[in-house]
Amino acid sequence: MSTISEVTTRVAGFRLWPGALDAAAQANLVAEVFARLDQAPLYRPITPGGRPFSVMMSNFGPLGWVSDRSGYRYQATHPETARPWPAIPQVLLDLWNATVGWPAPPDACLVNLYRESAKMGLHQDKDEADLGAPVLSVSLGDAAMFRIGAAEGGRTTTLKLESGDVCALTGSARLARHGIDRVLEGSSRLIPGGGRLNLTLRCAG
DSSP states (O other): OOOOOOBOOSSTTEEEETTOSOHHHHHHHHHHHHHHHTTSOOBOOBOTTSOBOSSEEEEESSBEEEEETTEEEEESBOTTTOOBOOOOOHHHHHHHHHHTOOSSOOOEEEEEEEOTTOOEEEEOOOOSSOTTSOEEEEEEESOEEEEEEOTTOSOEEEEEEOTTOEEEEOGGGTTOEEEEEEEOTTSOOOSTTSOEEEEEEEOOO
């Protein structure tokens, strides 16, 4: 993978590589993702309280993040098909090595598809075994307004994530509160059927 450039952000530990994937790489990755979704179909999880998520989800890798009335957790199989999750695309593993430089590879890749006004409220990624390991996120398709703030609360910062952007939660931002306030519907034609794909790599086990 060619060298990609990081920019400085206003949130310590939050790292951003705008346009890390060019148009061709984005299209190839989207094709890989949808091929794997034939094996692990998108589904709509529910919160422990029984409320449906507005995003559709799936996973790649040895472990996948799931949510249902039993709680939040990682497991090795799809909750509806009971089949193992497909492998993480190699381009994502290459991105992990080219950006965060963590010694261990990710073992989970959460796939979120945002359509029809879907969004994600402020939350923390804290279901992983090693909370020191970074979280790497890849944006594809429609642009989105991303909000991030300190783990302990207080003011938040909002920025636009475009298709091909890559960002990471590291160091003091590893447990930052973050979410997607809204997706700019129709800003990209990359995703078949429209919308935004977010691919989140984590060391879960």
